[in-house]
Amino acid sequence: MKKPSISQFLLALAAPVVAAAVSIVISSLAVLASKKSPVEAYKTMWEFGTQAGSLLEVLNTATPYYIAAIAIAITFRAGLFNIGVEGQLRLGALFSSYFAAKFVLPPVLHVIALFLIAMTVGGLWAAIAAYLKVKRGVSEVISTIMLNSLAVGMTSFLFSQYFAEITEGSNNLTTKTLPASAQIPDLMPLLNKLGVEDQPGGGVYGMLLIAIALGIAFWFIVNRTRFGFELRASGANPIAARVSGVNSKKMTFIALVASGAIAGLSGLPTILGDTHSYTMGFRSGIGFSAIAVALLGRNGAIGMAFSALLFGFLEVSSRALELIDIAPETYVIMQGSILLSSVIAYEVVRRYKITLQSKELAKVVAA
Amino acid sequence: MLLTINSKESKKVSVAVELRHISKRFPGVIANKDVSMKVETGTVHALVGENGAGKSTVMKILYGMQRPDGGEILVNGQSVNFKNPNDAIEANIGMVHQHFMLADNFTVLENIILGAEPKQGMTIDFTAARKKVADMSAAYGLDVDPDVLVEELGVGQRQRVEILKVLYRGARILIFDEPTAVLVPQEVDDLFNALKGLRAEGMAIIFISHKLDEVLRVADDVTVVRAGSTVAEVKSKDVTAKQLAELMVGSELPQPTTHGDTRRPEVTLSLKDVSVPTKSGRDLISHISFDLRAGEVIGIAGVEGNGQAELVEAIMGLRDYTGEIEFKGENIDHYTVAHRHDAGIGLIPEDRQRQALMMASPLWENRILGHQRSKPVMRGFVLDKKATIADTRVIMDEFDVRAPGPHTLAAALSGGNQQKFIVGREMSKAPALLVASHPTRGVDVGAQAAIWEELRRAREKGMAVVLISADLEELIGMSDRLLVMLRGAITAELNPKKTTPEQLGSAMTGAQ
Numbered sequence: 087m088k089k090p091s092i093s094q095f096l097l098a099l100a101a102p103v104v105a106a107a108v109s110i111v112i113s114s115l116a117v118l119a120s121k122k123s124p125v126e127a128y129k130t131m132w133e134f135g136t137q138a139g140s141l142l143e144v145l146n147t148a149t150p151y152y153i154a155a156i157a158i159a160i161t162f163r164a165g166l167f168n169i170g171v172e173g174q175l176r177l178g179a180l181f182s183s184y185f186a187a188k189f190v191l192p193p194v195l196h197v198i199a200l201f202l203i204a205m206t207v208g209g210l211w212a213a214i215a216a217y218l219k220v221k222r223g224v225s226e227v228i229s230t231i232m233l234n235s236l237a238v239g240m241t242s243f244l245f246s247q248y249f250a251e252i253t254e255g256s257n258n259l260t261t262k263t264l265p266a267s268a269q270i271p272d273l274m275p276l277l278n279k280l281g282v283e284d285q286p287g288g289g290v291y292g293m294l295l296i297a298i299a300l301g302i303a304f305w306f307i308v309n310r311t312r313f314g315f316e317l318r319a320s321g322a323n324p325i326a327a328r329v330s331g332v333n334s335k336k337m338t339f340i341a342l343v344a345s346g347a348i349a350g351l352s353g354l355p356t357i358l359g360d361t362h363s364y365t366m367g368f369r370s371g372i373g374f375s376a377i378a379v380a381l382l383g384r385n386g387a388i389g390m391a392f393s394a395l396l397f398g399f400l401e402v403s404s405r406a407l408e409l410i411d412i413a414p415e416t417y418v419i420m421q422g423s424i425l426l427s428s429v430i431a432y433e434v435v436r437r438y439k440i441t442l443q444s445k446e447l448a449k450v451v452a453a
Numbered sequence: 454m455l456l457t458i459n460s461k462e463s464k465k466v467s468v469a470v471e472l473r474h475i476s477k478r479f480p481g482v483i484a485n486k487d488v489s490m491k492v493e494t495g496t497v498h499a500l501v502g503e504n505g506a507g508k509s510t511v512m513k514i515l516y517g518m519q520r521p522d523g524g525e526i527l528v529n530g531q532s533v534n535f536k537n538p539n540d541a542i543e544a545n546i547g548m549v550h551q552h553f554m555l556a557d558n559f560t561v562l563e564n565i566i567l568g569a570e571p572k573q574g575m576t577i578d579f580t581a582a583r584k585k586v587a588d589m590s591a592a593y594g595l596d597v598d599p600d601v602l603v604e605e606l607g608v609g610q611r612q613r614v615e616i617l618k619v620l621y622r623g624a625r626i627l628i629f630d631e632p633t634a635v636l637v638p639q640e641v642d643d644l645f646n647a648l649k650g651l652r653a654e655g656m657a658i659i660f661i662s663h664k665l666d667e668v669l670r671v672a673d674d675v676t677v678v679r680a681g682s683t684v685a686e687v688k689s690k691d692v693t694a695k696q697l698a699e700l701m702v703g704s705e706l707p708q709p710t711t712h713g714d715t716r717r718p719e720v721t722l723s724l725k726d727v728s729v730p731t732k733s734g735r736d737l738i739s740h741i742s743f744d745l746r747a748g749e750v751i752g753i754a755g756v757e758g759n760g761q762a763e764l765v766e767a768i769m770g771l772r773d774y775t776g777e778i779e780f781k782g783e784n785i786d787h788y789t790v791a792h793r794h795d796a797g798i799g800l801i802p803e804d805r806q807r808q809a810l811m812m813a814s815p816l817w818e819n820r821i822l823g824h825q826r827s828k829p830v831m832r833g834f835v836l837d838k839k840a841t842i843a844d845t846r847v848i849m850d851e852f853d854v855r856a857p858g859p860h861t862l863a864a865a866l867s868g869g870n871q872q873k874f875i876v877g878r879e880m881s882k883a884p885a886l887l888v889a890s891h892p893t894r895g896v897d898v899g900a901q902a903a904i905w906e907e908l909r910r911a912r913e914k915g916m917a918v919v920l921i922s923a924d925l926e927e928l929i930g931m932s933d934r935l936l937v938m939l940r941g942a943i944t945a946e947l948n949p950k951k952t953t954p955e956q957l958g959s960a961m962t963g964a965q
Contacts, residue, residue: 310835312836313834318818319811319822319825322814323810325808326802326822329790329808329809330790330822331795443865
């Protein structure tokens, strides 16, 4: 008869609040170490970060984080860990933007084809690790890390040697520009209709909508389908899952490949929404930050949305720190301390919950 | 508080440990209301009670793992106040845990001295350690080779290492938490001999157990706790097992029995020459054949590790085998594990926490496990959360699973309630065949009775049962036929009506 009650709701809030408090303390110490006022730093970040233009940028920064975090969460839920998202997303982004520029298709189909290429490439790359895990028992953590290095090297090589062209009048290397049919329109016109005014230099990538759709699909599949249940069961207790008829090898394989396929998409928001080609300036590190986003978001669709936005906000707003002579990299410390303190806080709350339940249970038994 | 005791030769009868009116309250619940006990040196003192009666809380308090709200603990007559187990160890109290805490890849000697190594300058003085351990082994009859790796030891020997470890740290008061739960009869005898040796050396031994016949065999005094309070302190020679059990539960006892012959003509499960070969050439199970009819319970007896687990795994399709298995007249060799579940084979695995539950998940999600392909859990491909929760509630009511509700985490339940839940889950699909490994192991008397009753009822309705158990009375009482497994083969078939536990025990060891 026990539904989640108000006290449980407060308990759920306790972890993030405590984590935030602790991380503010740690970050403040970092700022103090550079002999600056933390209060001023936060104030500057807040003022800059909450400007309309910055907020749009936060969305753009958060979108790839969110998609990549979903990719990682798929494996976390299955008791696995795909650290290889960085490599998978680079390969996916490079191959899809290169090949999609080579053929002509009607608008929507062209984007779908591009997505399929990105997902196939990312999925195949992850399939190497999946195969090694299932057939040879190689830890996917190790193999995906190593495949990362390989992927990063391969993309640089292929890009500079075969896929890139030199843009006229600059030394910037890019792949061939994608035709309009393979671009995703900016959301700004839509936002205009909702009353948001144009901001200097700022649009909102259309892939934001794809990311939201992925988040909903992720939630539904993981929480509401048999496949999702078997995935979670393999993660929660692989032995019991096997005994209950879950083909754990199959689940491992599918989880890793699906993760790689989704990862393949996470490098695309900027390409499809802004640069329209794979460029030398391709943002690196998304796949690694996304691990933190997934952890902070507890591998949940909504939690990860918040944490992706938080990471985006920190990243964008920290640029203002330069104005007051603080290294903008301070945000890395902030991200790190948020992650660390929240992982600890969640664990503490989890244990407390079990104790609480045991007590509640003792009451029932005693009655 | 820190306290060292070296008073032994004070009186003829001296009290090693005395608990006076210990109480321990958790918010909303009283784990210990009023527990008192008096343990004399040179005796074995049993602490008995049902699961949840408060035995473990008392022992955790005595071992410094928890602090009492009220009452007093006296060790050798002096009031103590332990903050943690280290304080208890200082006071010469040692605990032999039910689950061993040994490093497999260390030798026996290394395990014993781990954390309390005798030093000689920078190095460990193995010579001194070895001598001390050898002396202890000899003195207490705890025979074990100090240089063998722990991973090579059997359960009984591991337990001896645990005991030596505790003794090595100077314990004079030893707490044994359900020490026989993991042992076979022969090993139990060895343990009891060792306990007698320790007693003769003037140790005080506190023995926590469910198994009353064992308690009566080994203990001098018995303290019975029920619902957090001491209800009796008796000399073991003055009571019978039945009286003790009734003190424990406060009422009459259940018996593992079945009534009449409910066997039907149709064969539910048929094994034909089933073997599980290994690469080394030795079969884990070899050439097993039997027919199990509807409404029949077949008991598999055997010392643990003689192929029972592999037999279960073969039937469930969890392990490759040669030979043929037929279920309801159909060959199921090509069936996957999931197929077999869906076809109507239910499983109560031997290790519920490892094999049957997701401990960190709520009960309603655990309800799904093994049933994720069928109603009421699924509607097509979509999980029907509402129906699952409702059905979980039904199981909890019918099988008396004591928990606040379907949202309670499995980890929060006591072992007996976890087991009742698992039995309920498997019974909910009305399986034609139930493979039950140790269905009542580690559960209290009430839960045991409930589980037996369920098996009886389903048997009458035509369910076939493969029952594997280490509880010989359960095997004899519940089975229509008994098969004895030894080294992977069936070595005897016995009629349970004409078999005593002693006869069955000797058949299990191949002594016949």
